[in-house]
Amino acid sequence: MQTAYAVLGGDRRQLRLAELLRQDGAQVYIDGFDSVAGLEQSSLEQAVTADVVILPLPVSMDGTTLYRPLSSSKLALEDLWPLLDSRRQLVCGGTIKKALRKQAEKAGVDLIDYFDREEVQVGNAVPTAEGAIQAAMEATERTIHGAKALVIGHGRIGRVLARDLAGLGALVTVSARRFSDLAWIDAEGCQALHTERLAGKLGEFDLIFNTAPARILGRALLEELKAGCVVIDLASEPGGVDFGVAEALEVRAIWARALPGKVAPLTAANVIRDAIYHIMEERG
């Protein structure tokens, strides 16, 4: 039998997700997108009858209402939970914080996080890396081709980003701390550099991307940068760059965050759809 899905709010990604599910032949109810012109929505009552209820990414910004940036009305979480039944439904959402999970559990709703999965993190590294490259293209007067580029950190994003930069013809150095990461960087065809040995070497780079979740680029390193060098910071709060110092030094530094949803909502929706399918497959 055909599976029915409900997509309850969220940003453009969730709209694309609804479309992708429909393209796969599913019945999809949507609610919480009333600001989008020309879109037929279901009633919330009908939507909550679905087999799979998909809450947004993130589920909530304020902790009390559902994240519905494309709706003119608010929906309180405490009004939503009684409509759901996780015994007969799969109820899932993105980045579910502890308090939210507890709140839902109290109301008898078991929340599954589709964002907290390794394949989603990997899948999102691709649009994040491309978004970083787009930001670099827009910020520089030169091509990526031939640029000396440094990627700080060899996690998922660093790995994909280094590959993309090399694919465009940049000369790529990647910094990491573990010997095994340094061996991988070499195996992947890039120059390896220990993150603790960045000092004294930053002056040669045209482009620097930080992917490490640490304040690595402080005054001492920023002072090394050559004129025209652009820094793209992909770290989450509080960021890996001392932006105040960067401004004072007239270093062009860009804090690029939440890229998948911004630069490639369709790709981001694809990643979420796959994760939901995987959750369903694992539950049998």
Added chain:
Amino acid sequence: MQTAYAVLGGDRRQLRLAELLRQDGAQVYIDGFDSVAGLEQSSLEQAVTADVVILPLPVSMDGTTLYRPLSSSKLALEDLWPLLDSRRQLVCGGTIKKALRKQAEKAGVDLIDYFDREEVQVGNAVPTAEGAIQAAMEATERTIHGAKALVIGHGRIGRVLARDLAGLGALVTVSARRFSDLAWIDAEGCQALHTERLAGKLGEFDLIFNTAPARILGRALLEELKAGCVVIDLASEPGGVDFGVAEALEVRAIWARALPGKVAPLTAANVIRDAIYHIMEERG
């Protein structure tokens, strides 16, 4: 002895060119950039004493005055020629049309075209390809990675563009007409398609780049495109896409022209500098 250069007008590329020549240790006079704040200029009288006089790209837009978009005053070509002496100076400029060349010759000035060289065409293919990718990134809701991309034409730009797209993880098909080009496309790791056999196959692509100097994408082919497909046209006048039909069909089509100067003036300046050095080397 140190060579002296004069950079007489032009856009940002020529400013970057002046900087690059200075970085190489040369004496560089500039004139025709008075709209740029904080820039010290030479007098035209002093500038024309240089060993190498570099006219802009293009030398002239209107056929009578020098192309000086960053100047508040005009400089008539007929006032310029008497100041130059191609017996003791190398006088060069970009895209010199026949009439212009004749006009200069009459005034005793032998113009050398730095843009009409194969290595410049190749060198500019790199920023053109990156500019096309940047345009595609900005226009689509998806990543280049995983996109089915078609590049029409296997000239310099098509060749570099296909490489870059594949480097970012796109699945690349390139169309051409000659068997040898089709063999090259295969050798370069892309799918080859005969340009005369595009019909019936365009519906599968997410991204289409036209590099061929011909109106290839007319109504019949545009009607094949799937929803969300983005077309980037890199052809010069009159363009390779019927933009009127594209608009009527709600196909997103972008005519991206003169990309090197727009997206990567520094790289474009580098290409011009190298060409000038090559001209000097060839003249001995």
Added chain:
Amino acid sequence: MQTAYAVLGGDRRQLRLAELLRQDGAQVYIDGFDSVAGLEQSSLEQAVTADVVILPLPVSMDGTTLYRPLSSSKLALEDLWPLLDSRRQLVCGGTIKKALRKQAEKAGVDLIDYFDREEVQVGNAVPTAEGAIQAAMEATERTIHGAKALVIGHGRIGRVLARDLAGLGALVTVSARRFSDLAWIDAEGCQALHTERLAGKLGEFDLIFNTAPARILGRALLEELKAGCVVIDLASEPGGVDFGVAEALEVRAIWARALPGKVAPLTAANVIRDAIYHIMEERG
């Protein structure tokens, strides 16, 4: 109607060619492979009735008999021509020298060369490059990955070889003489070096491939090579390396010739088949 082909002698490539034509659904007669066990052959009389007669590559080694290394008997060319009729048949062969062509013409046979086509040269560059890499792998104690490799010459083979070496993680320098080739080398992501400026720079390379048809690697350059450096020469007669000097200097130098037929006869056969189809298509 089904096209009938005759494959008259040649090496393993031609056997593979016969198989490929059969896989495409054609009627294929073979003759001149009697040394290959378990292979059913046609009579020569039957074979020459075919629509397309495919002579070997090369057609003849000695100028008087057909090249049939897999046959125990000889077939004189002057006995072959009277059996053929180029008014109703396409008669083609590989590397047809002037004298041979004249001889055939006298006998009323118009020979078409399937090897003398640009797409065949490009197609063969792929197995040649892979054969060169295989030779380097076999001759060295190190990986291609991480090797500093020099490719002398940026023709078809140099271009494909540089791409393959970079694809395996080598650090690739390509030398050429023309500025446009140097620009292409840069656009293709390799280091460019002028062939006239090799002197003084050869000591850094682990692997050197010569693709230029000239005696470039004489004593002076060979003396620069570091211990363990391996030289693979892909030039045709008389070769690009002074092998006597190389031996005296204990430089490991390998003259790798006729690689497509040796390392990848199936791929080589594919290239010939495509060329024959192209010839047929062009003749309409």
Added chain:
Amino acid sequence: MQTAYAVLGGDRRQLRLAELLRQDGAQVYIDGFDSVAGLEQSSLEQAVTADVVILPLPVSMDGTTLYRPLSSSKLALEDLWPLLDSRRQLVCGGTIKKALRKQAEKAGVDLIDYFDREEVQVGNAVPTAEGAIQAAMEATERTIHGAKALVIGHGRIGRVLARDLAGLGALVTVSARRFSDLAWIDAEGCQALHTERLAGKLGEFDLIFNTAPARILGRALLEELKAGCVVIDLASEPGGVDFGVAEALEVRAIWARALPGKVAPLTAANVIRDAIYHIMEERG
């Protein structure tokens, strides 16, 4: 002060290792290579005074004598231990089994394994992948370029191998079981396939590489292979292919083992040297 090393036996890799250490400016004693002509050796007594004693890879084949394939004499482990002192020396060796470690400990020698490190495993994946490609080149009549290749397993070797194959222009599918690996395979530009869903899909491949440590290719899957398909098995004992069945089916299957030492002893020595340096760095 200069560090002194002793390289006590082993195969060609260890000889290359001694050379590399010398190139880095160290004092290096070697012992256990008396079968190699023209090589000056130290006395064992002198060698054991070194700061770092490097035992072979593996330390022992038989559990009682040191692995010295390039020596005409045997050295019993129980005679070696009393000569060493791990309080003042770093004593290291490759693949140290439990019993061996205990035996050494009893004699007061603390053995450090330089092979049991993540960066060594990664570093060896590079020559293993190249060795696998060399084996495939030698075994097939076609190029890697354009081949449909399947890599079973996305561990270190699978990952590097897929990259190399794609770098040569193969069309690469990689199979794995975890969703995160499947996401990585896609991010790395290859086609992902679930290892449990291989059945029914093997007939399309020209080349199959097994890197998974499991008997995956039994009769059912081997029967699917098309004529000419070559299988390269990189799994350790008992191997991933039923070689008896493969032979019966006339499938060309090659069990390629211990490739780094065979195809690239110099690269393998480099990896070991780096690991020893890392051990020294970690010990301070």
